[in-house]
Amino acid sequence: MSAVQHAWLGHYEISSTTCTGLTFARHSHDECVIGVNLVGEEKVWLDRSEFAAGPGSITLYNPGQIQGGGAADGAPWQFVSLYVTAEQLAADLGLAQMEFDRALCFQPDLARRLATAVKGALSGDGLVRDLNEDALVLLLAEVVNLSGVRLPGTVASGKGLIGRAQELLAEHLHQALPLDRLGDELGLSKFHLLRTFQKETGLSPRQWAMQLRTRRAKGLLRKGVAASEVAHDLGFADQSHLNRHFRAAYGMTPGHYQSVLKP
Template identity: 85%
Template sequence: MSTMQHAWLGSYEVSSTTCTGLSFARHSHDECVIGVNVIGEEKVWLDRREFEAGPGSITLYNPGQIQGGGAAHGAPWQFVSLYVTADQLAADLGLAHVEFDRSLCVQPVLAQQLAAAVAGVLSADALVRGLNEDALVALLGEVVAVSGVRLPGSTAIGRGLVRQAQELLAAHLHQSLPLDQLGTELGLSKFHLLRAFQKETGLSPRQWAMQLRTRRAKGLLRTGVAASEVAHDLGFADQSHLNRHFRAAYGMTPGSYQRVLKR
C-alpha cells in the first residue's frame, strides 16, 4: 500500500511517497531526478551497478540514465522526488550546463531540509507553498554543489539591484511576484537573486514582500479600514492569512489591534 502527494511548481515536478515494499522496473527519465530517502533502505540499480541508499541519502540521476530498484517486500519506505530538465536547472542556478558527477550523496541535514521544503510546496496553503518554493531553489543549489558541480562564484550584485528588486516587489504587493519573473526583470538567475537578496536583507524576496505587506496592513488598519478589505487590497489569500501573519508579526490579530486603538 502506498500514498503519494504530487504537484507541479512551474518547471518543477515534486512528489512525496509513503509506502511498504515498493519497487520500480528499470526505466529512465528525460529530466534530472533528485530523490531524498526519509525512512527506509532503498536498493538502487543504476547503469549496471548497484548500491544502497538509507535515510538521509540524496540520489541523483542524469537524464537518460537507466535506473531501478526499491525497498524490500514489506519494508517501510518514505521518499521525496523532484524532476526538472537539465536546461531549466542550469538556468535557475546560473550555470551553462548541469550534469551530476555523483549518484549518491549522504547528507542527512540537507536531505531533511530538502524533504521539509518538498512537504511545504505540497501544502494546501498558498503562502506556505510560495515560501518553500524559494527555499527549494536555494537547497537545489546546495544539492548540485555536493554532487560535484561547481556553482558560479558569489559575485556581489550590489545594493542597487537588491533595491530594484525591493521596488518591484513593493509595486506588486497586491499579487505574488514569482522569483523567476523577478530574476528575469533584473537579468539574474533565481539562485543568484535569492542568495544576494538574503545576504543583503536576511530574508527571501517573498518573505520581504510579506513583511512589507503586513506593515502596510497595520497602517491601513490604523486608519479604520476593515480587515477584510485590507486583506483583499494587499493580496492576502483571505482574511485568515492576514490574521495569521499579523499575529506572528505584532502579537495580536487585526481585530484586536483596531479595538486597542479605539480605547
C-alpha cells in the first residue's frame, strides 16, 4: 500500500510518498531526480553500484542514469521527490550546464528543509505554493553545491536593480508576476534574483509583493472600499485570502479595521 501526493509546480514535478516495502524495477528518467528520504532505508542500485540511503539522505540522479531499488518488504518508507530537466535547473541556478557529481548526500537539516518545501508546494493555497517554489530554488542551489557543482558568484546588483524589480512587482500586483518572468526582465536567474532581492530587502519578491498588496488594501479599506472589491482589485485569491494576510499583518480583519474607523 502507498499514498502518493503529486503535482506540478512551475517547471518542477514534485511528489510525496508514504508506503511500505515499495520497490522499483531498474529504470531511468529524462530529468534530474532529487529524492529526500524521511523514514526508512532505501537500497539503491545505480549504474551497476549499490548503496543505502537512510533518513536524512538526499539522492541525486542525472538524466539517463539507470536506477532501481526501494525499501525491504514490510518496511515503512517515506520520501519526497523532485523532477526537473537539467536545462531548466541550470537556467534557474545561473549555470551553463548541470550534472551532479555525487549520487548521495547525508545532510539531515537540508533534507528536512527540502522536504518541508516540497510538502508546502503541494498545498491547496496558491500563495503557499508560490512561496515554497521560491524556497525550493534556494534549497536546490544548496543541494547542487553539495553535489560538487560550483555555483556562479553573486551578481553585482545595487539598489537600482532591486528598485526596478520592485517597480515591476508593483505594476503587476493585480496578477502575480512569475519569478522566471521577473528574472528575464532583469537578466537574472531565479536563484540570483531571489538571493539578491532577499539580501537587499529581507524578503523574497513574492513576500515583498504581498506586503505591498496588503498595505494598499489598508489604504483602500480606509477610504471605505468594500473588502470584496479590495480583494478583487489587488489580486487576492478571494476575500478570505485578504482576511488572512491582513490579520497577520495588522492584527485584525478588514471588517474590524473598517468598523473602528467609523465615528
